[in-house]
Amino acid sequence: IESEKWILMVTARTPTNIAVIKYWGKRDETLILPINDSISLTLDPTHLSTTTTVSVSPTFHQDRMWLNGKEISLQGGRFQSCLREIRARAQDVQDKKKGIDIKKEDWQKLHLHIASYNNFPTAAGLASSAAGLACLVFSLAKLMNLKEDNSQLSAIARQGSGSACRSLYGGFVKWVMGKEDNGSDSLAVQLADEKHWDELVIIIAVVSARQKETSSTSGMRDTVETSALIQHRAKEVVPKRIVQMEDAIQNRDFPSFARLACTDSNQFHAVCLDTYPPIFYMNDTSHRIISCVEKWNRAEGAPQVAYTFDAGPNAVMIARNRKTAALLLQRLLYNFPPESDTDLGRVNNFI
Numbered sequence: 001i002e003s004e005k006w007i008l009m010v011t012a013r014t015p016t017n018i019a020v021i022k023y024w025g026k027r028d029e030t031l032i033l034p035i036n037d038s039i040s041l042t043l044d045p046t047h048l049s050t051t052t053t054v055s056v057s058p059t060f061h062q063d064r065m066w067l068n069g070k071e072i073s074l075q076g077g078r079f080q081s082c083l084r085e086i087r088a089r090a091q092d093v094q095d096k097k098k099g100i101d102i103k104k105e106d107w108q109k110l111h112l113h114i115a116s117y118n119n120f121p122t123a124a125g126l127a128s129s130a131a132g133l134a135c136l137v138f139s140l141a142k143l144m145n146l147k148e149d150n151s152q153l154s155a156i157a158r159q160g161s162g163s164a165c166r167s168l169y170g171g172f173v174k175w176v177m178g179k180e181d182n183g184s185d186s187l188a189v190q191l192a193d194e195k196h197w198d199e200l201v202i203i204i205a206v207v208s209a210r211q212k213e214t215s216s217t218s219g220m221r222d223t224v225e226t227s228a229l230i231q232h233r234a235k236e237v238v239p240k241r242i243v244q245m246e247d248a249i250q251n252r253d254f255p256s257f258a259r260l261a262c263t264d265s266n267q268f269h270a271v272c273l274d275t276y277p278p279i280f281y282m283n284d285t286s287h288r289i290i291s292c293v294e295k296w297n298r299a300e301g302a303p304q305v306a307y308t309f310d311a312g313p314n315a316v317m318i319a320r321n322r323k324t325a326a327l328l329l330q331r332l333l334y335n336f337p338p339e340s341d342t343d344l345g346r347v348n349n350f351i
């Protein structure tokens, strides 16, 4: 293969996912095994997604990767774990027309070039690593002709970033924490596909697009080491909520869904506050958004909108239908007037 000049490419697009029952805390840092199950919603790929092109050619002399056009290092253990797992499962690839004939064992010496783009702010608490690692694993699996299904691929993506395993499926997804020490049963399963509850509308209020101060990885490590509340959450609270959330999703029961999502987000931020030194991901604007939604839900007598916040101040709101989403936008505009005409234009387009 050395003498031939060819290039083989695969491009994939993967949306990010938003947890409604949160993952926070690991029992194994290297394999990325969580201390509780989590449940998420995968977004529509047009908005918050990563597009990755992976390519292989005998003319490449080292593995290289570019993120949003800038070259990044591939030395990290997590990327190398994913690559090792994928290479170990790689199959023969042939394309007679292009004169390509790659044998399984060739993948060990062939090098890769990878270009990845996020269409949203990277590392601002909008789960960029989830979309990124899921897309990387999926596109490499296609390039190398892996036979594994998405659930098995999710266990590889998990080793790149925990939440990434949930982006291998659309719709509602559960990351089963698993029991095995080797992580073989810590993987994602689809609870319901994207058509199951398609009247829900997700609105993301970007409170700040700045990179977060405490990374999720170090934040959750500190929580597991210092919080007295985290074990109670992982062992007593989450297992019950997982069952209730699965029921709420199956029955499209919005009031239960909203109550569970909001209380779980609030408890995740409570264990962050219970960490020493404390971690603050939400800011005053985040708190004002919570008050605004809670006040509205109470006035209506039943929840109209759920909110959830990840490792950053940005609000993810889930409205029960399109009409409620339009009313929510009006309320947000009234309470948080846009600073520029461009922002207002975007909102008007939606309404």
Ligand code: 2P0
Binding pocket: 018, 019, 021, 022, 023, 024, 032, 038, 127, 129, 130, 160, 161, 162, 163, 164, 216, 217, 268, 309, 310, 311
């Ligand atoms: C989640 N988050 O369930 C939770 C809620 C943030 C808050 O998963 O160390 O980037 O790579 O496994 O996946 C963020 O954590 O952390 C996260 P690693 P990850 O979505």
